[in-house]
Structure formats: structure tokens, C-alpha cells
């Protein structure tokens with residue numbers, strides 16, 4: 001099929017390249033001319049395992065193109081995916097101006113029936129507004145259908161998630177659009193759930209909010225563990241053995257970050273409020289997430305007393321491993337606070353240093369984990385990259401000025417750390 005993808009951020013780039021990889025002809029559009037130039041020069045605006053190879057192969061086979069002109073992008077398209085940003089406003093609601101703008105532009109260039117697909121995460125009822133906007137601005141007599149097809153990919157495993165999804169959700173109103181979408185996903189082996197548009201929109205917000213709630217719940221339990229002498233990993237293991245709870249997403253630590261959970265939980269709380277329901281549970285979820293960062297900083301200060309004039313090593317800047325994304329990353333906020341308090345911070349991250357350096361000019365980025373640890377008063381582990389997990393403890397002890405390790409991801413074994421002579425603190429473990 002001929003597809004157009006508007007917005008070449010995470011979701012757009014992965015969606016476009018995966019459909020091209022499956023044999024469709026895809027044109028990706030972005031108004032950011034620099035991004036399109038980079039992509040047309042064979043570069044990648046983001047780090048995502050496997051993405052570059054697929055983009056390269058699809059471009060070579062002429063199944064994937066990158067353009068800035070929306071009219072050119074949608075010229076032959078039967079399906080148009082809208083993958084533009086929906087950033088949070090100060091109140092937490094999603095800013096939908098980019099979606100509205102794209103809806104008007106699509107309408108202006110419509111020459112025949114198309115299916116317009118919401119891929120970006122949007123509040124419930126957005127599909128209706130997109131449909132009305134397109135019909136209002138489209139040439140007389142030309143119709144379209146709007147579909148909500150939320151994307152569930154995770155950064156770091158985005159290609160795998162998009163090529164082998166665990167479910168496909170299609171929120172549709174017309175049988176014609178349902179047929180087109182089912183044809184597009186005919187190859188998938190996972191369940192395909194066809195719903196109304198509002199339900200599909202809600203599935204995405206509710207899923208992300210539920211997962212964030214699971215993380216905040218286990219983090220709150222971790223705090224109780226610290227206060228009672230219990231061990232959060234044993235508690236999580238015991239809880240996770242109940243199949244109704246499941247063992248996934250029960251890792252306590254610095255809490256969630258990234259471009260989705262923080263934004264989606266806030267937006268879901270807000271949309272519920274606008275609809276008349278006070279979803280205060282989600283307020284607590286966000287509060288606990290923030291509290292985990294503050295508690296970690298307090299632990300640093302308890303260990304070092306005055307951080308001013310001290311040198312701190314930070315391992316990990318990305319919000320999680322296998323990505324260079326630092327949006328809402330706990331490490332970034334933590335470093336900002338430490339720099340404000342007069343500490344020097346030397347950090348290493350396998351992928352995220354370039355992006356971190358841009359937002360934290362006072363940060364010293366080091367080429368290796370070893371270099372970052374050298375001469376530091378303490379080591380703060382913020383992202384559980386394998387390179388940090390596998391680092392020899394004896395070597396680490398020699399590198400640090402003082403053998404103090406604060407582990408924000410429970411990466412190390414407390415018994416082994418103490419046996420190796422470290423002052424070691426983690427989350428929810430004695």
C-alpha cells in the first residue's frame with residue numbers, strides 16, 4: 001500500500017520504516033528541514049537499535065522517502081499516519097495544536113478519500129475533532145475516515161515492538177476504514193482488537209497510566225521496606241509470582257521517566273478531570289515518582305553531608321538503557337540539583353552524553369565508565385546499562401576516592417558490595 005507518515009519523531013520514524021520493511025511504499029514527512037536533511041544524508045536523528053539498518057535498506061529499495069512537503073508526502077497515500085508531538089502544557093493537558101494543524105493541512109491537500117490514522121497518543125475524543133476539522137477544511141465532496149491506532153512501542157526495543165506487536169488496536173467508525181486497516185495489518189499474528197475510536201484512545205492512556213501506577217506502587221512499597229528492614233526485591237518477587245500481578249514492571253528505583261509515562265499520566269488525569277472525574281490516584285502516582293528522585297538526593301547528602309566542592313560520578317544519563325533519550329530522565333534532574341548545590345559531576349552514558357551535554361553545560365562527560373569514576377567522592381548509578389552491571393568491583397573501588405556507591409536501580413548485590421568494601425545504598429533494601 002502507499003502510506004504517508006506525518007512527523008518523523010520516535011513513533012513516526014519507527015512506524016514508517018517498519019511498514020516500509022514489510023513491503024509498503026512509505027513517504028515520511030516532517031516540517032523540520034534539518035531532520036529531513038539528516039535522514040536523506042543517511043544519518044539518524046535518534047539512537048534506536050536496528051532502526052538505521054532498516055531505514056538504509058528501505059531507502060535503497062526506494063520504499064522509504066523523507067520529504068518536508070506534506071502535499072508531496074500524501075500524493076499517492078491511501079493511509080496517512082499522524083505521528084506529530086502532543087507535548088504537555090503547564091496544566092498537564094496535551095497540547096494538540098500540532099495535530100490540529102496537520103488535520104487542516106491534510107484537508108487542504110485532499111484530492112480523494114483517505115484513511116487518517118492517529119498514531120500519536122491523544123486524549124479521548126481527539127479523533128472526533130480531527131475528523132470534523134478535516135471535513136470542514138477539505139474540498140467539497142471529498143470524505144475521509146479517522147482511525148485511532150495507538151502505538152505501544154518502547155524505546156530501546158521499538159523495532160522489535162513495532163514489527164512483532166503484542167496487540168493491534170484499531171478504533172474505527174466506518175467498515176470501509178476497518179477493511180483498509182485490517183489489510184494493512186493482515187500479516188500480524190497477535191490479537192487485533194477493533195473498537196470505537198474513543199475506546200482505542202483510552203486504551204493507550206489507560207495502559208501507560210496503569211504501568212506507571214505499577215512502578216509507583218512498587219516504589220512506595222520500597223520506601224516501606226527501607227523503613228521496616230524488608231527487602232523490596234524479595235517482596236516484588238513474592239508479589240510477582242501471583243499471575244494476576246505478574247513479575248514485570250516491579251523494579252523499584254528512581255522511578256519512571258521518558259517521553260511517554262510522565263506526559264501520559266498527567267494528560268490522563270487532566271482529561272478525566274475535564275470530563276468530570278477526579279482521578280486522584282494518578283496524582284499520587286506522579287507524586288511518588290517525584291518523591292523517589294528527592295529521596296535519592298537525600299541519600300546522597302546523607303552519605304556525603306555537604307556536596308559543595310565534592311566530585312560525583314554518575315553512571316547513566318538516559319531515562320533507561322538502550323536509548324539516548326534523556327527526556328524526564330531522573331539522572332538529568334539529579335545532576336542539575338547537584339550542580340546547583342556546587343558539586344562537580346562527571347558522567348558516562350553509552351549513548352546519551354551528546355544530548356545531556358546540551359541541557360547540562362556544566363556537566364563533565366567522560367568517554368568511559370572508568371574515567372567517570374576516577375577520583376570521585378561517590379558513584380551514583382542512575383541507568384542500568386549492561387556496561388555498568390558488568391564493571392569489576394575491585395577496579396571500581398580503586399578508581400573511586402571513597403568507596404561510596406548509591407545505586408538508583410538496584411543493579412548490584414548488596415552482600416557483594418559490602419564484601420567488596422563499599423558503603424552501598426540502594427532502593428528498598430537494607
Ligand code: UDX
Nearest residue numbers: 151152153154155249250251255256257258260319320
Ligand atoms: C512506554 C510504554 O512501555 C510503551 O508501551 C509506550 O508506547 C511508551 O511508553 P518507554 O517510555 O519506551 O515505553 O519505556 P518503558 O520501557 O516502558 O519504561 C518507562 C520507564 O519506567 C523507564 O524510565 C524505566 O526505567 C521505568 N521502569 C520500568 C521502572 O522504574 N521500573 C520498572 O519495573 C519498569
